[in-house]
Amino acid sequence: MSKLPYYLISLVIPLLLVSSDHNTLEDITGSLEKYITEFPEEKVYIHTDRHHYAQGETIWLKSYLVAGSYHQPSPISNNVYVDLYSPQKELISTILLRSDEGFAAGQIQLPENLRSGSYLLRGYTSWMKNFDHDYFFEKEINILEFDGKVAKAQSTSDTSLDLTFFPEGGQMVSGVAGRIAFKSISSSGLSAQTTGTIYDRDGNEKTKFETAHDGMGFFALTPQANMSYYAVIDGSDKRFELPKVAEQGFSISANNGLPDILRLTFRTNENTPDKEKLHVVIQSRGAVSYAFDLDLSKNIAFSNVPKKTIPSGIAQVTLFNDNGVPLLERLIFVKKDVYNLSVKTDKETYEPREKVTATVQLTDLAGNPAKGNFSLAAVDVSQTITDVPSQTIESNLLLSSDLKGYIENPTYYFEDNDAQRLKHLDLVMMTHGWRKFKWEDLMNKKFPEVTHLIEKGLNIKGQLVDKFNGKPIPNGKVTYFDNSFNPPIIEKVKTDDQGYWEINNIMAYDNSPITLQGENKRGKKLVSFQLDSLKGAPFSGNWVNTEIAEQQAGQLEEFLQKSKERQLIDDAYDFDSTATIVEGVVVEGERFKEEQSQSVYGAGEASFGFDEVTESTRLSRNPLEVLQGRLAGVLITGSGPQVSVQIRGAASLLGGAQPPLILLNDIPTDLQTILYIPAIDIERVEVFKGPSAAIFGANGASGALAFYTYKGAKVTRKPVDGVYSRVLRSAYQGQREFYAPKYAVEKPEHIKPDRRVLMHWEPSVTTDDSGRAVIEFWNSDLPSTVRFDVQGLTLNGQPLVANTTYEVKK
Secondary structure: OOOOOOHHHHHOOOOOEEOOOOOHHHHHHHHHHHHHHHOOOEEEEEEEOOOEEEOOOEEEEEEEEEEOOOOEEOOOOOEEEEEEEOOOOOEEEEEEEEOEOOEEEEEEEOOOOOOOEEEEEEEEOOHHHHOOHHHOEEEEEEEEOOOOOOOOOOOOOOOOEEEEEEEOOOOEEOOOOEEEEEEEEEOOOOEOOOEEEEEEOOOOEEEEEEOOEOOEEEEEEOOOOOOOEEEEEOOOOOEEEOOOEEOOOEEEEEEOOOOOEEEEEEEEOOOOOOOOOEEEEEEEOOEEEEEEEEOOOOOEEEEEEEHHHOOOEEEEEEEEOOOOOEEEEEEEEEOOOOEEEEEEEOOOEEOOOOEEEEEEEEEEOOOOEOOEEEEEEEEEHHHOOOOOOOOOHHHHHHOHHHEOOOOOOHHHHHOOOOHHHHHHHHHHHHHOOEOOOOHHHHHOOOOOOOOOOOOOOEEEEEEEEEOOOOOEOOOOEEEEEEOOOOOOEEEEEEOOOOOEEEEEEEOOEOOOOEEEEEEOOOOOOOEEEEEOOOOOOOOOOOOOOOOOOHHHHHHHHHHHHHHHHHHHHHHHOOOOOOOOOOOOOOEEEOOOOOOOOOOOOOOOOEEEEHHHOOHHHHHOOOHHHHHOOOOOOEEEEOOHHHOEEEEOOOOOOOOOOOOOEEEEOOEEEOHHHHHOOOHHHEEEEEEEOHHHHHHHHHHHOOOEEEEEEOOHHHOOOOOEEEEEEEOOOOOEOOOOOOOOOOOOOOOHHHHOOOOOOEEEEEEEEEOOOOOEEEEEEEOOOOOEEEEEEEEEEEOOOOEEEEEEEEEEOO
16 A cells, blocks of 8 residues: 555654664564554553443533644544444444544433343544454443332352463563463453462462452462462362463563663573563553663563653563564553642532633643643532543543553543552563554554445445336446535546446435435436435454443432432423424425425515425425525524524513424424424525414414425426435534523523523633633532542643532532
């Protein structure tokens, strides 16, 4: 494949090559540079507002798309896919987000028929599909159903454990002292605390062992030649064999407990040949930060590596022979505090429905202001199961995304910098393997096969067929119209021999229709379109589906009760300002008529005929966009799901501005339905207000807008053949604004009880030149503790997390 320009590499920490007198190190580092240049790495992290949801609720989320060794906001892809899988690993939903400069916000409306269980949220780009699906972002969330028993962890009589051993560096070498890490896993796939004894083949006890944290631990052993070893867990007779002892080889020991120095010790034995000319490379996410030659002719050598050369996160230490063949590897984790992120409220205690002002502050360690992009969730912890995120952008980008295997509670390792946590984190390094690439493949120029291209925009494709017999139309023409830009965007492509076509890099959202026009090679437009739909990635991987713990059953019952109360309140009060997304409407063929259909409600105060607007204007706009500014007394603001309509002079029984009644062909409907009907299919709209709206009773208190479509039965003019106008389900998700009441000015709708679990969701928090961002919102009615969860990136890619709490008291 051709090289992909990748300018992020310019920010790589300068490579330190120590005392190399030949080109082996240059070959090794050159192979790695070629790899990261031609196959730049992308990562996706998704921040959600919480971890537990009831069926029918909304998951509010923000995606962070980063690239390269230093997690900079990605300039590579613009499309981020988010899939939701059931506990049975069936795809529930897929959304497509437009990621501009690495950031995108969205939401998933959970179906009301979901069963209780642990579901998987997965995020990725098209480019990431060229590599192992272990690269995909994954997050487990719990969804609970109202009308069913709370799911509990199933008891099992299987109490068996599995022990896996990991010699430091990769192998046990005869006569070479080393540490051997281990991990104990229960039958559920989660960690188990274990104690036991190590024996040699002859039954001689060599040492005791016990887990230190989450089923992990280590012990020291000097294995002997022609000897094998096994472990026995206390209370069990089952043997667990240790790895085979190698007659020759190498080992490594890493001391990462010093503040500024990483101390490495390399060992071998007398049997090992070709040990005078070795090479060590230390790299982090593809960026080489330190490299040096090593002489092990005395069977032991030491090296002190300055940590300032290694970026935050996981670093891979690899020992090579003089032919560039990797001999061993050791992972280490470097923690660095480069920035300070905080979130503070103007008060520690508030009253219900009182305004909250929160300030997010970002500085470097010297106190200088810095810029970053963050998302903020403020959650009532009394209405949730747990107030601590299961993972954060920091634990994901710096830890989980670079390791093989499941990591329990990754946020634990970032909550503090105490020595005990750092030791536990080093156990994670010793028991999990690096998963990004294999040195053997790089040195042999064996690179991944690229079958999925980088996506900079929306790609739509389908087949053009004959309108009457459905046969493919070869060498036809497809034209794409987008009048939302000035000047309008027009793209033209030809179909292949089977009628297939594709238009790339367009901007289309699921709250506005697109328009296509097709014709055969003779210019005839008696054609139809068949479009491909958006499909999520087939499930693959080793997801450990953790069932809901039995001890949480009481919390879950309370959570469901409070969720049900919120749902009943929403059903009882008709002040919900959120939008309901409906399916797109596809209409082909007959669109024009000779005489207007009559309304059963008679004529309104005013009327507007859509024939007054040119056909080109109506082709790719919805009716509300056409009406804006053209109908006196009708005020249309916003767009997409946030569109609102008011009729001036229409009195409201509630006082203040209220939306009018909406009708389609005399049947009551909502604005979203009108939004998804192509404007070219609308004949006219009637406006009712004042006395003319009295026929609708209380429903017409704020007036009414009645839309009427053309009737195909009375076509007297030629239809618009070959025109296809619809909302694409495979388009980018239109952003929906999080709604929460503002109590600054009293309004009639404020009689609705306010029991929000999510006080506020702000997906775009950007700090200014002073390093500050200010967020304002109002509390609910309930006394509670509200927890802030702020996550995001600095502009140079440093992941950061901040949290705080405040109290609401009556």
